[in-house]
Amino acid sequence: MTQINVTVDGVSYADQVEPRLLLVHYLRDVLGKTGTPIGCDTSNCGACTVLMDGVSVKSCSVLAVQADGAEITTIEGLANGEWHPLQQAFHAEHALQCGYCTPGMILASADLLRDNPDPTEEEVRDGLEGNLCRCTGYENIVRAVRRAAQAGAGQ
Numbered sequence: 001m002t003q004i005n006v007t008v009d010g011v012s013y014a015d016q017v018e019p020r021l022l023l024v025h026y027l028r029d030v031l032g033k034t035g036t037p038i039g040c041d042t043s044n045c046g047a048c049t050v051l052m053d054g055v056s057v058k059s060c061s062v063l064a065v066q067a068d069g070a071e072i073t074t075i076e077g078l079a080n081g082e083w084h085p086l087q088q089a090f091h092a093e094h095a096l097q098c099g100y101c102t103p104g105m106i107l108a109s110a111d112l113l114r115d116n117p118d119p120t121e122e123e124v125r126d127g128l129e130g131n132l133c134r135c136t137g138y139e140n141i142v143r144a145v146r147r148a149a150q151a152g153a154g155q
């Protein structure tokens with residue numbers, strides 16, 4: 001077992017973990033952060049996306065020990081008293097149906113807007129190419145990200 005110290009959604013944790021434990025399993029099974037779903041076993045879908053020191057990562061392709069010393073933000077920590085502008089925009093634009101992809105879409109979008117606060121439609125589509133949605137056809141997701149950008153989500 002290996003000791004890790006990690007901050008998740010603003011709370012510090014110190015845990016002994018197996019070196020092979022994936023970050024997504026640490027979040028879900030050790031910390032109970034089930035807002036981060038697992039959508040595939042091929043690192044393909046992006047449903048498990050979280051922010052690690054502000055950068056989006058697929059938490060099924062990161063070991064928990066690699067997050068030692070890092071600050072992780074999950075969908076459960078994104079709202080700060082009120083919904084994050086991306087959450088508000090996804091709601092307003094009906095950018096989800098089953099919602100399975102939504103935590104990953106929103107966190108990947110947060111990273112995208114941090115790099116590019118006013119993306120074009122094409123830039124949103126490029127930025128979210130690692131996140132799959134089987135319900136929406138993506139149109140409303142793209143609209144939501146651009147709406148959040150207009151609301152200053154990336155600034």
Ligand code: FES
Pocket residue numbers: 037038039040041042043044045046047048049058059060061
């Ligand atoms: S569960 Fe991580 S990419 Fe699908």
Ligand code: FES
Pocket residue numbers: 095096097098099100101102132133134135136
């Ligand atoms: S809303 Fe169902 S997978 Fe995206």
